[in-house]
Amino acid sequence: MTRPDRARVADMLWGFFPAQVLRTLAGLGVPDLLDDGRRDLTELAAATGCDRDALGRLLRAARGLELVDVDGDGRWSLTADGQLLRTGTPGSLGSLAQLFCGDAPWRSWGELEWSVRTGEVAFEKVTGRSAFAHMADDPRMLAVFTEAMAEGTRMAASGIVETCDVDGVEVLVDVGGGNGTLLAAFLAAHPHLRGVLFDTAHGVGDAQDVLGPLQESHRHATRLREGGFPATRGFGERIEIVTGDFFAAVPPADAYVVKSVVHDWDDERSVAILRRIREAMHGDARLFLVEPVLAEDTADLVAQRVMLMSDLNMLVCTGGRERTLTEFGRLLDAAGLRLVDVRRVPPPTGFSVLRAQR
Numbered sequence: 001m002t003r004p005d006r007a008r009v010a011d012m013l014w015g016f017f018p019a020q021v022l023r024t025l026a027g028l029g030v031p032d033l034l035d036d037g038r039r040d041l042t043e044l045a046a047a048t049g050c051d052r053d054a055l056g057r058l059l060r061a062a063r064g065l066e067l068v069d070v071d072g073d074g075r076w077s078l079t080a081d082g083q084l085l086r087t088g089t090p091g092s093l094g095s096l097a098q099l100f101c102g103d104a105p106w107r108s109w110g111e112l113e114w115s116v117r118t119g120e121v122a123f124e125k126v127t128g129r130s131a132f133a134h135m136a137d138d139p140r141m142l143a144v145f146t147e148a149m150a151e152g153t154r155m156a157a158s159g160i161v162e163t164c165d166v167d168g169v170e171v172l173v174d175v176g177g178g179n180g181t182l183l184a185a186f187l188a189a190h191p192h193l194r195g196v197l198f199d200t201a202h203g204v205g206d207a208q209d210v211l212g213p214l215q216e217s218h219r220h221a222t223r224l225r226e227g228g229f230p231a232t233r234g235f236g237e238r239i240e241i242v243t244g245d246f247f248a249a250v251p252p253a254d255a256y257v258v259k260s261v262v263h264d265w266d267d268e269r270s271v272a273i274l275r276r277i278r279e280a281m282h283g284d285a286r287l288f289l290v291e292p293v294l295a296e297d298t299a300d301l302v303a304q305r306v307m308l309m310s311d312l313n314m315l316v317c318t319g320g321r322e323r324t325l326t327e328f329g330r331l332l333d334a335a336g337l338r339l340v341d342v343r344r345v346p347p348p349t350g351f352s353v354l355r356a357q358r
């Protein structure tokens with residue numbers, strides 16, 4: 001019999017301590033403060049408004065985690081791994097740390113047992129509302145969420161674009177496309193494409209900056225409104241931002257990309273979104289569903305740990321789930337769509353592109 005690996009299990013047990021160290025460093029802005037050079041504890045405590053002794057203990061713990069370093073004069077700096085907590089750095093995890101370990105998701109994970117007992121969404125127990133309704137009233141969490149989604153999508157975008165065949169497509173809609181990070185990658189790679197970013201008025205976040213930075217005078221003069229309008233910078237006339245509700249209707253197009261959306265919802269609501277897309281699709285239109293695909297065989301699950309944790313994150317935070325190919329096939333079928341092709345997005349991301357048609 002294999003001997004138990006106590007250290008491995010203990011690492012899992014105390015995993016939430018280092019996770020909170022990451023979140024707290026990022027939330028206090030310490031990585032950004034250390035971006036431009038070394039600072040001593042007194043400077044850092046003043047800049048972050050923290051208790052000097054307690055901040056010193058946080059930094060010492062982060063030193064133990066090899067996120068920061070300190071020289072003989074007591075001046076702190078970021079290690080290579082610590083750089084990943086900086087805002088805007090390629091591959092940054094700073095916003096994800098603040099999102100997953102931030103107030104409402106953190107308290108929701110504290111109710112995992114309740115969600116497992118009841119099958120209900122802990123986030124709704126903890127806050128009284130769905131995650132998206134809660135964020136609409138919490139500008140800080142919404143900004144962290146939007147940037148966290150964009151951080152993940154930036155890492156995956158070129159692989160996803162490469163995996164989706166948009167030959168012959170004139171108009172591509174990104175349904176639930178957040179701030180347009182993925183759509184921008186499609187438009188940059190395919191000069192023939194026109195793009196429509198479709199999300200809620202809150203969900204599009206800073207899309208106008210991502211898709212076409214506006215000059216200061218335009219930024220204040222131009223407001224997102226229900227319906228569409230062409231952005232005036234960046235991709236110019238090639239982009240439209242449309243705000244609305246994907247349970248009601250989505251804009252017509254030749255192709256639809258839907259990334260990390262269906263996993264937010266239970267089967268019934270996922271089918272409703274897919275039906276709205278099917279209703280908008282013409283006969284030759286194609287749908288690219290971009291999600292991780294869970295292994296059907298439980299023997300393969302060890303390699304999918306991150307995805308399995310994401311599945312529980314959906315259980316407690318949104319009521320959604322990660323799915324196997326068979327489960328995606330059932331959703332598409334129920335929405336009147338046919339699964340025609342499945343392709344793995346090149347590593348390191350664990351996404352697949354499921355192509356479907358009417």
Ligand SMILES: C[S@@+](CC[C@H](N)C(=O)[O-])C[C@H]1O[C@@H](n2cnc3c(N)ncnc32)[C@H](O)[C@@H]1O
Binds near residue numbers: 149178198245
């Ligand atoms: C997990 S995020 C994915 C964002 C983006 N596709 C990505 O992968 O980075 C889910 C998106 O669905 C949007 N969303 C949620 N409810 C919506 C609704 N009823 N109608 C349109 N978009 C919605 C959210 O605002 C959010 O941008």
